[in-house]
Amino acid sequence: MKKIILILVVLFQYSLYAQVVIGNDLASNKNILKIKDGTKGVILPYSDIYTSFPKYSASSTDLFSDYPNLVGSVIYNKADDQYYKYDGYAWNPARQIQGIFQPKGSRLGISSGITIPCLAFGLGICLPLGSPVYLAPDDKSEILVDNLGLKNSNSVTIKQNGIYDVAAALGFTGGSVGAQIGVTEFKLTLQVKYTPASAWETIVTKSNYSIIFIIDTQGNKTSSFSQTVSLPAGAELRVVPTITTIGGSGGSLAAYGTDTNSINSYVAARLIKAY
Incomplete structure (x- = not known):
């Protein structure tokens, strides 16, 4: 009886570690589950x-x-x-350029935003007070992580020569009050400084628009984009917001700002190929 029990235990343990093969009878100890069929697919959840x-x-x-x-x-x-x-x-x-555990990617949030006051009489004049700083602390629950080590003490700097996917998003808050009918353009510009001595160069711009009718109270606006670009080690990145109002009549006062919520405002980069 003891021998029979021992044999049954051995067979049971073997069955726990045996491979499940679907589609043919060629098993392999490299897999737990093997599915092979040239005419049928597998439906996942x-x-x-x-x-x-x-x-x-x-x-x-x-x-x-x-x-x-x-x-x-x-x-x-x-x-x-x-x-x-x-x-x-x-x-x-699957089709994202950033992720928490993407070893060659970073997603940075805003550590300090800016205000953008505007005065409009037909054509609006808006004066962004600087540019937002994307140096917020890493926080996985906020989907923020710097696996590429882009954050310096006061700048976002590329550490390795390569081809990158870069995405940027910026939320705008605030609105305008005044006797004006027209359109407000919220523009986002990605700029690169290739060396410390060089000037900032524009890589790509993206615009979003809002209709003004007496009072612009349509809630927050967000502009975003993605771009593939070749960057050398030491290149700095920044995102510059611009607001322009074009009115048909009257004038208005406006006070806009940048949203620091990491869902609406971030810079993300993924290293595609190093060189």
């Missing part, structure tokens, strides 16, 4: 919209609760036709 993903939480800044036991899980989102991977903090889309 999917959802119609991200709000039904596991651990979704509308009250969380990154929209998902932290849950280490779900790390590595994959789900397909039918709404935007891409897969998402859970990293322990949030679900990250």
Whole structure:
């Protein structure tokens, strides 16, 4: 009886570690699960919209609760036709250029914003007081991490020669009051200083527009863009906001500012290829 029990235990343990093969009978000790079929696919978990993903939480800044036991899980989102991977903090889309655990990527938030006063009589004059500083502390719950080490004491500086995907977003707050009908342009410009002695050069600009009718109270505006660019080590990056109002009549006073919420305002960079 003892011999029979011993044999059953050995067989049971073997079955726990045996490979599951679907599609053919060629097993391999390199895999736990092997699926091979040239005519059929595998349907992984999917959802119609991200709000039904596991651990979704509308009250969380990154929209998902932290849950280490779900790390590595994959789900397909039918709404935007891409897969998402859970990293322990949030679900990250496959087609993104930044992520918490992306070893060659950084996502930086605003540590200090600026104000942008405007005076408009037909054509508005706005005077940005400097440019926002993207040196906020790393915070995974805010989706902020500096894996590329871009943050210096007072600048964002490239540390390695290479080709980069760079994305920037900036939220604008505030509005205008006055007897004016027209349009306000919120423009975002990415600039690079290639060497400490060189001037700032514009790489790309992006504009968003708001309609003014007596009082501009449509809520926050956000401009964003992404660009692939070749950058040398030592190059500095900055984002310059510009606001222009074009009115049909009357005049207005405006006071705008930059949103420091990391969901609306950030600079992200991913190293595609070093050289």
